[in-house]
Every structure is written in C-alpha cells, then in structure tokens.
Amino acid sequence: MGSSHYLALSAILFALGLFGIATRRNLITVLMSIELVLNSVNLNLVAFSFERSDLTGQVFAVFTIAVAAGEAAVGLGLLLALYRLRSTTELDRARELEG
Amino acid sequence: MSFLVAHGSALLFYLFAGLVLAGAVGVVTLRNPMYGALSLLGAFLGVAALFLLRHAEFVGLVQIFVYGGGVMVLFLFVIMLVNLHRLQESRMFASTAPLAAVVGALLVGLIVWALAQAPRAVPTVAASTSLRSIAGATAGNSEAVAWVLFKDYLVPFEIASVFLLVAMIGAVVLGRKG
Numbered sequence: 001m002g003s004s005h006y007l008a009l010s011a012i013l014f015a016l017g018l019f020g021i022a023t024r025r026n027l028i029t030v031l032m033s034i035e036l037v038l039n040s041v042n043l044n045l046v047a048f049s050f051e052r053s054d055l056t057g058q059v060f061a062v063f064t065i066a067v068a069a070g071e072a073a074v075g076l077g078l079l080l081a082l083y084r085l086r087s088t089t090e091l092d093r094a095r096e097l098e099g
Numbered sequence: 100m101s102f103l104v105a106h107g108s109a110l111l112f113y114l115f116a117g118l119v120l121a122g123a124v125g126v127v128t129l130r131n132p133m134y135g136a137l138s139l140l141g142a143f144l145g146v147a148a149l150f151l152l153r154h155a156e157f158v159g160l161v162q163i164f165v166y167g168g169g170v171m172v173l174f175l176f177v178i179m180l181v182n183l184h185r186l187q188e189s190r191m192f193a194s195t196a197p198l199a200a201v202v203g204a205l206l207v208g209l210i211v212w213a214l215a216q217a218p219r220a221v222p223t224v225a226a227s228t229s230l231r232s233i234a235g236a237t238a239g240n241s242e243a244v245a246w247v248l249f250k251d252y253l254v255p256f257e258i259a260s261v262f263l264l265v266a267m268i269g270a271v272v273l274g275r276k277g
Contacts, residue, residue, distance in 0.1 A: 001112045004214040006149070009116045011210040013123055013142075015203040020127040023196040028132040028178060032139050035170065036123050039146050042158070050153040055247045058240075061150075061158045062248065065165050066259045070266030072170045076177045077273030083181045084276070 006047035013040035027082065027089045031075045038068045111152060118145035130191055136174045143167050156240040 013036055020033030042061045049057025079089060086093055103110070122142025129135045143166040150159035248256055 001109055001152070004217065005112060006153070008211045008214055009119065011207050012120060015207045016123040016127055019199055019203045023192045023199050024127065025190065025193060026132060028174070029126065029135055032126050032135055032174065035139065035166070036126060036142065039142065042162070043146060043149060046150050046153050046155045046158060049155065055243055058155050058158050058244055059248050059252055061155070062161060062244070063255060063259055065161055066263060069165055069170055070263050072173055073266050073270040074273065076173055077270035079177060080180065080274045089181055
C-alpha cells in the first residue's frame with residue numbers, strides 16, 4: 001500500500017471531523033470531532049515517517065496524542081462547567097461567557 | 100490462499116480504513132453522544148491498526164492506551180455525568196450543514212485528485228535515524244522511538260509533560276463545583 005492511500009484516508013477523516021466541528025450543535029460531539037481531526041494528522045505523520053524512513057514523524061505523533069489528551073481533559077471540564085451553568089450541552093445556548 | 104498472501108496488506112488496509120471511516124461517520128451523524136463515543140472508539144482502534152501496518156508499533160500501542168483507554172473513559176464519564184434525557188435537542192446540525200458538506204466533499208475530491216496526479220515513486224531520503232536500526236544495530240520500534248525522543252526532542256518532551264500537568268490542574272479547577 002502506498003502512502004497516498006494513507007493521505008487520502010487522512011484527508012477524508014479530516015474533512016469529516018471538520019464537518020462535525022462546524023455543524024454539530026452538541027458540544028460533546030464537537031469535542032469528539034476534534035479528536036477525529038487530530039487522528040487524521042497522526043495518520044499523515046506516521047505515513048510520512050514510513051515513507052521517509054525517519055522516526056521524527058512518529059515522535060511528533062506521540063506529542064500530538066499528548067496534546068489531544070490535554071485538550072480532551074480541559075474541553076470536558078469546560079463542558080461540565082457549561083452544563084452546570086445552563087443545564088445543556090448545546091452550543092447555541094451558550095451565547096455569553098458570563099454566568 | 101496465494102491471493103491472501105499477495106494482497107494481505109492491502110486487504111488489511113481497506114478493512115481498517117473502512118472501520119475508521121465508519122466510526123468517523125458514526126461520530127458525526129449519530130444523535131446519541133453515547134453511541135457516538137463508542138463509534139469513536141472503533142475509529143481509534145482502526146487508526147491504531149493502521150499505525151501497526153506502517154510499522155509504528157509504539158505509536159499504535161500509545162494510541163490504544165491513551166485514546167482507547169484514557170480519553171474514551173473521560174468522554175464516557177462526562178456523557179454519563181450530564182443528563183442526556185434532559186437534552187432533547189430539536190436539531191442536530193446547524194443550518195449551514197448542506198453547504199459545509201458540499202465544501203468538504205469538494206476539498207476531499209481536490210486532495211484525492213492531487214494525490215492521484217502526484218508522481219508514483221517518491222525518492223526515499225537517507226535519514227539519520229532509520230526506522231529499524233540505530234547505528235547499524237537492529238532495534239525494536241519502541242527503543243528506536245525512545246532514542247529519538249530522548250536524544251533529539253528531550254526539551255519538547257519536558258514541555259509536553261508540564262503542559263499535561265497544567266491541563267490536569269485546569270480540568271480540576273474547571274470541573275470543581277462552586
């Protein structure tokens with residue numbers, strides 16, 4: 001399998017994640033779509049790492065996973081704060097930051 | 100049988116790519132976030148299998164542990180903490196969804212077309228750190244990744260650990276009652 005297959009799959013995954021971020025109204029689903037986008041980036045990094053026989057891409061994928069874990073923790077904390085304030089997770093109902 | 104031997108790698112790629120795409124479509128389209136999270140787990144495991152097919156064993160296992168274990172448990176906890184019965188969302192998508200779908204499909208089509216136009220054989224560069232060997236000696240993938248990570252990227256590694264600590268404290272502060 002050539003790396004172009006991986007890049008095409010990564011492009012489709014990225015577009016699906018971006019579609020979810022831009023159009024879904026539930027904050028939980030938006031956070032999960034962000035994880036999809038980060039996974040598509042990791043697919044690209046690992047595919048190029050294999051293509052070029054260079055491990056730097058894999059190391060960067062590890063960094064991306066660490067950043068994604070931190071993002072998920074902070075994002076879900078924000079979601080809990082929003083739910084406590086508004087009793088909803090819909091983004092349309094979070095129009096102002098002050099409670 | 101010989102067909103399986105000859106095309107086994109391609110068959111596995113298409114199998115796991117299908118799993119990843121089905122999981123991603125499920126995340127974006129399913130109404131219940133619980134089903135969306137389980138669908139996301141399928142996508143994560145498919146991506147991990149694709150990493151293994153590209154000889155990135157360490158990253159594949161980190162993907163399973165961190166994403167399939169840690170992040171997924173975090174998502175499921177929070178979905179259970181918020182009361183889904185009270186959500187009752189009337190519309191799933193924003194009104195711009197059809198336009199976004201068209202633009203996204205055009206973008207993917209453009210990228211795939213560009214990939215198809217690209218030259219077949221990319222000349223491989225002689226990299227300083229090979230996938231399999233360090234200084235001539237054969238090494239496992241984890242050992243090779245650790246070599247690069249702790250030799251060339253030690254400072255970013257430490258910054259990442261501080262970042263995770265800050266994120267953890269931030270999550271605790273945000274999630275605290277009060």
